Amino acid sequence: MITPALHDAAARLLADILEGPGAADARMDRFFRAQPRLGQRERGVIAEAVYGSLRHHRLLCAFAQTAEPRRVIAAWLVAFEGCAQRELEVLGVAHPEALIAAARGDRASYPFAVSASLPDWLAMRLAAELPAGERSAAAAALLEPAPLDIRANTLKTDRTALQQAFAQAGHDLSPTPLSPWGLRRASRASLFRTLEFAAGHFEVQDEGSQLIAPLLEPRRGERIVDYCAGAGGKTLHLSALLTNRGMLYAFDTSQKRLDRLRERAARAGCDNIRIQTLDADHDNRLKRLYGKIDRVLVDAPCSGTGTVRRSPDIKWRLAEDRVAVLAGQARAILNHAARLVRPGGRLVYATCSLLREENEDVITDFLAEHGDYTPIDAHEILTRRGIALPSQAADAGQALRLWPHRHGTDGFFAQVLQRG
Numbered sequence: 001m002i003t004p005a006l007h008d009a010a011a012r013l014l015a016d017i018l019e020g021p022g023a024a025d026a027r028m029d030r031f032f033r034a035q036p037r038l039g040q041r042e043r044g045v046i047a048e049a050v051y052g053s054l055r056h057h058r059l060l061c062a063f064a065q066t067a068e069p070r071r072v073i074a075a076w077l078v079a080f081e082g083c084a085q086r087e088l089e090v091l092g093v094a095h096p097e098a099l100i101a102a103a104r105g106d107r108a109s110y111p112f113a114v115s116a117s118l119p120d121w122l123a124m125r126l127a128a129e130l131p132a133g134e135r136s137a138a139a140a141a142l143l144e145p146a147p148l149d150i151r152a153n154t155l156k157t158d159r160t161a162l163q164q165a166f167a168q169a170g171h172d173l174s175p176t177p178l179s180p181w182g183l184r185r186a187s188r189a190s191l192f193r194t195l196e197f198a199a200g201h202f203e204v205q206d207e208g209s210q211l212i213a214p215l216l217e218p219r220r221g222e223r224i225v226d227y228c229a230g231a232g233g234k235t236l237h238l239s240a241l242l243t244n245r246g247m248l249y250a251f252d253t254s255q256k257r258l259d260r261l262r263e264r265a266a267r268a269g270c271d272n273i274r275i276q277t278l279d280a281d282h283d284n285r286l287k288r289l290y291g292k293i294d295r296v297l298v299d300a301p302c303s304g305t306g307t308v309r310r311s312p313d314i315k316w317r318l319a320e321d322r323v324a325v326l327a328g329q330a331r332a333i334l335n336h337a338a339r340l341v342r343p344g345g346r347l348v349y350a351t352c353s354l355l356r357e358e359n360e361d362v363i364t365d366f367l368a369e370h371g372d373y374t375p376i377d378a379h380e381i382l383t384r385r386g387i388a389l390p391s392q393a394a395d396a397g398q399a400l401r402l403w404p405h406r407h408g409t410d411g412f413f414a415q416v417l418q419r420g
Helices: 004-019 024-033 040-055 057-064 069-081 085-090 096-103 120-129 132-143 159-168 233-241 255-268 284-289 320-338 360-369 378-384 391-396
Strands: 148-152 182-185 202-204 223-226 247-252 273-277 293-299 341-351 373-376 400-402 412-419
Touching (some): 004 040, 040 069, 057 069, 069 085, 069 096, 085 096, 120 132, 148 159, 159 182, 202 233, 233 247, 233 255, 247 255, 255 273, 293 320, 320 341, 320 360, 341 360, 378 400, 378 412
Parallel strands (some): 223 247, 223 293, 247 273
Antiparallel strands (some): 148 182, 341 412, 373 412, 400 412
16 A cells, blocks of 8 residues: 655656656656655555656546646556555545545546547547557556566577576566577566676667567678667677677767667677767768678667657657657658668668658658668568568568567567668
8 A cells, every 4th residue: 555655755856857858767766766765665656656757657647637737646556456445545645535536437438539648639640640549458468567577688598598597586577479499587677787798698678679680680700880879789790690790880860879888788789880970960970880880770869659658658748740750750761871882782670660751651752752772671681580470460561560569569660671
């Protein structure tokens, strides 16, 4: 049972996340650092209430008939924790009987966007992306907390050995159904204090993300670029697929993210990565590499709508007009990166977005301007790598389209392009 003090703390944190800039996890870390007297259990109670309220925020506001954080948290306690009237009274919640009646009523009576806890614009776009029979399943999947997925670092171990090591330490993880490198734990657990983490035997990476690097089919001795490397999850996977052979360039405009990549690469034992910070605009230093790179990955900055299971605050921080801006940036980045690819080389464009505007539309425009590039079937590539996707993914055509309700992964898009 949550106490009045923890209820108040959760409400303050929820308000801080919804009203302030920055991602929920960062603001939550900052909040807890400012509350050193809170123990691990208390932090867990607060975090669960806040993340639950972020996931279902629009529906909870409908139950509560207000967006006031204390009452929204109370609505979550009733709807998802079974909180009774007497417990609400202890928390000082006004008119608890009305809140209970609303939270335990028929949720199907609310409009789709409300029951799915989505902004109207995002609900409309997702409905347009999917067959009518899948919309409810997709909405329900986006409301579920994501599992913890990790990727075995094959430079140091393999999936079977890693699973056995975790089992001996009391951590129950199962093989992921799609990725041959992945292990999954349904419930959250801190694996960062384990010997396996310190030894660089794994990286936390959603199973869907683990399917992107194989699309490049990297070969030893080739020159490969991860154009938007960020903190390097896919860069490290590429390094492992290359068994530390070849030349792997990691580019990004953020020095902070690349510093994180350096740290992770050292722990993982990746020795073939060259890291370079790019200027915000197109960096002229890249001209020396034009037409010389065998394979280029563009993991473009995007809305992140495919990751709302992990970051539900995205739904409330993302403005509709921001999508067009991000799509424009993605087009520019893809055009710049394409110059690096040698004739006969491969370019992979990927996002963690569910929205056509950032995915298929970007590729359509790119192909219209670059007649020397041809799409390649991503599913055939994954099949060659021993990765078989469910047949329902075929509606994406040649691109890779991953959905939480279809594949149990975050939402991803990837298009493979061959330069003639």
